[in-house]
Amino acid sequence: MDVCELCGRSGVTCTIHHLTPKEEGGAHKPTASLCIPCHKQIHALYTNQELAIRLDSISKLKQDDQIRRYLKWIRKQPASKSVKMKKSNNRKQKK
Template sequence: MGRRERRWRADDPATQGPPAHAPVICPLCERPIPPRAKSSLHHLTPKLKGGAKAGTVRLHQICHSAIHARYSEAEIARRLADTQALREDTEIARFVAWVRTKPDDFHAATRMTRTRKAGRREPS
């Protein structure tokens, strides 16, 4: 449909999410992603650092925003290029513990962290 937003119709299979028996699970927080919840594709290796479409995972939008609010694309490519590494990171683990207490379709604005905004990273 080009740049226009695709309209949701109950009888159109192209606008339907996965079958009810196979919910999409966010690999970061491990909560289901409801069909109409905000979600996005995350390139495990950022496109600017050589990532390809084949290396993507569907995340809740809030989970995706949390990653990019905390880390630069260079740092994601260097040490956080898989979901296991992301879950083991202390800042992301703290976020995941918090977001797991929220409903599956929860979304809130995410601000860039102070250290990222200032352009400096503390050693991990």
């Protein structure tokens, strides 16, 4: 079990998140270790272009209003809890 670099919860299963998406040229750029709910939430909220242009670091992600509300909530959830993600209305419109 690991510690999520975004929410800071420990005892979670983490995945590798490319801070600049691979589709946007980030295959060999920095990555972060994120719990599955945080990883899914990032991709539900933001397009790959947004992630590449303005949210290409953990500190930038933590400062963004959309993810801050989510982080405040997820930090209160036990690591063992299964969490469902919903796409934001903004993300759905951008497709």
